[in-house]
Amino acid sequence: MKMIGAGVSAVCASGATRKHATLTHLGDAYYGPSPIPSELETRKTGTRSLSSPTMTKKRVERFRRTNGRQLCFVASAVAATLAACCIGMLADGTPASAHGVAGDRVFPATIVIDDPAVGDELSLPTFSTIHNSATNGNVGSREFDYGAEWDKTITEDLGVNFNFDYTVLNFDDGTNASGWQDPAFTLKYKLYVNPEHEILTSVGVIRTFGGTGSSTVDNPIGSTTPTIYVGKGLGDLPVDILRPFAITGEFQYQVSDQTTAQANQWIIGGSLQYSIPYLQQHVKDMGLPEMVSRMIPIVEYSITVPSNGAPGGAVTGTIAPGVLYEGDAWQLGLEALIPATSATKTNVGAIAQFHLYLDDIFPDTIGKPIFGN
């Protein structure tokens, strides 16, 4: 009998915006009846955990029933997001644009965390691989994740995201497990845009329904994650060479459907990026080859901190340096996945993503908002 080791992180890749694969380790924050998820992954959609293959169907069903008790919280989170939408409409009338555009700044689709934009985009595929260390007597594993994310605008400023991931675990003892993880759904609203200072902010709520994936790898415990997304270009700095820099952030509080079994947690992600396209277009044409002029060197990170009440909870995280390449209507990204804390329990991995801007490719059909232009 094999457990997907307590204290091991798993990567998953999916969309996104990137979004994708923030590795976190939550094993110690999980204090429910053993065996329960211990191998966890986080991405733009929040932290997710993989269930143990030893989990019984009865236990999975019990967790599914428990999900229903959380509907009130979900409704509250959605209502809060919609309220923020209304406030945003009243507070800021700045015309929005597809992509992550704020003035001269175009925020690219980050891979490990979500970017602050609301748009019509498709990440397909996002692929990642990493080795999860053996811990506490459990077998280590080489993990492969294949992900997809579809971002769809409802109005110009309000959108939904759908994330799907397929995971393959090749354990070090020669056995393996594979299957779909719980899909994740995000409701996201572009709250504020300041073109002059290249600021773009959004709010959203991410929902995963535990036990809806394959029983071999999914997490039977769902979660709801209110999220704030922020992007700031530094184009207003007086020093020209610094103007191509931009930072983005993602601040989340993940509320577990079963806090007695899986702790709530804070998830903080960010990126530091240097846009060579911005340098070429707005600061100084350096005469760089076109291939170089389309690159954005980037470092992303994501840190997960179990909230109070999680006995033995450990801070886990991932740092992901890499590069994004901007095509006319697509983006290709490649980043390393480096454990940020000793509790993360992974080796160095890698993640790659092909991303499509559907608003550019299909501007009159699936690439435009359902309502409005």
Added chain:
Amino acid sequence: MQKRSLPLLAAVALALGTAAAFAHAFLDRASPAVGSTTHGSPPEVRIWLTQGVEPAFSTIEVTDASGKRVDKGNASVDPNDNKQLTVSLPNLPPGTYKVTWRVTSVDTHQTSGNFTFKVEP
């Protein structure tokens, strides 16, 4: 998983190949070049965009360091190449000038940008 994804990836690649002509219009290059210094006043500012733009909804203007507009107000899209936008300049004295452009691409996406160039004697 990988085998099942191939038809979908092929469809996406086909769609991308046939529709990639539609995209946001961003700056490809400019004359005078972005951030450059010219010796003597250039006769015009010309920018090349990455996508075609709608002439009726596309503008370009040049202002001096005080924010005063200095171009001749005759911005136009090249009738033979809707990716080019130009505006004529009078004889400019030495100084730093800011070029601001705002365009609507043929698929109706709006984009804008700015850059500066210097004129020296």
